[in-house]
Amino acid sequence: MKNAIELAEAYYRAAGRTVLHMEEDGLRQDVYIRMPGLVLLARRVDSSAPVAQILNPHFRFPRRRCDAWHLHFLSGDASLLLQYEREILSLPWILTQHGKRGDGRLVKLSSSRFCRLLKACGNAVCH
Numbered sequence: 778m779k780n781a782i783e784l785a786e787a788y789y790r791a792a793g794r795t796v797l798h799m800e801e802d803g804l805r806q807d808v809y810i811r812m813p814g815l816v817l818l819a820r821r822v823d824s825s826a827p828v829a830q831i832l833n834p835h836f837r838f839p840r841r842r843c844d845a846w847h848l849h850f851l852s853g854d855a856s857l858l859l860q861y862e863r864e865i866l867s868l869p870w871i872l873t874q875h876g877k878r879g880d881g882r883l884v885k886l887s888s889s890r891f892c893r894l895l896k897a898c899g900n901a902v903c904h
Contacts, residue, residue, distance in 0.1 A: 780813040781853025788852065799850075805834040806849060808864075815853040822847040824870050828883060831872060845870035845885070859895050866892065 789799045803809035810817040821843035830836045871891040872883045
């Protein structure tokens with residue numbers, strides 16, 4: 778089985794992007810975790826902003842307007858995120874986009890529900 782870094786790199790290559798693009802995306806995030814068990818790219822956003830702004834890693838929101846974490850990319854053992862529970866709960870919402878759906882919509886769930894789901898899933902692997 779591939780580790781989280783290998784899964785992330787494969788995902789980027791399949792999207793016609795390179796590992797360098799992943800690194801550049803990571804540096805534009807508020808959180809960039811890149812280790813064999815977990816890859817996470819996330820940043821603080823305003824959940825009421827247009828989707829294009831939320832998805833654009835170059836767009837920076839004023840900190841006072843941010844009410845959500847946008848999970849730009851997540852791969853690996855999602856339960857490892859629980860060590861960052863305090864930081865996750867520092868904003869009320871989590872926003873994700875499901876690439877497989879391909880319609881550009883964001884999923885919005887409360888940070889507390891997100892943490893409960895992580896605890897319930899245990900070693901759920903994301904890719």
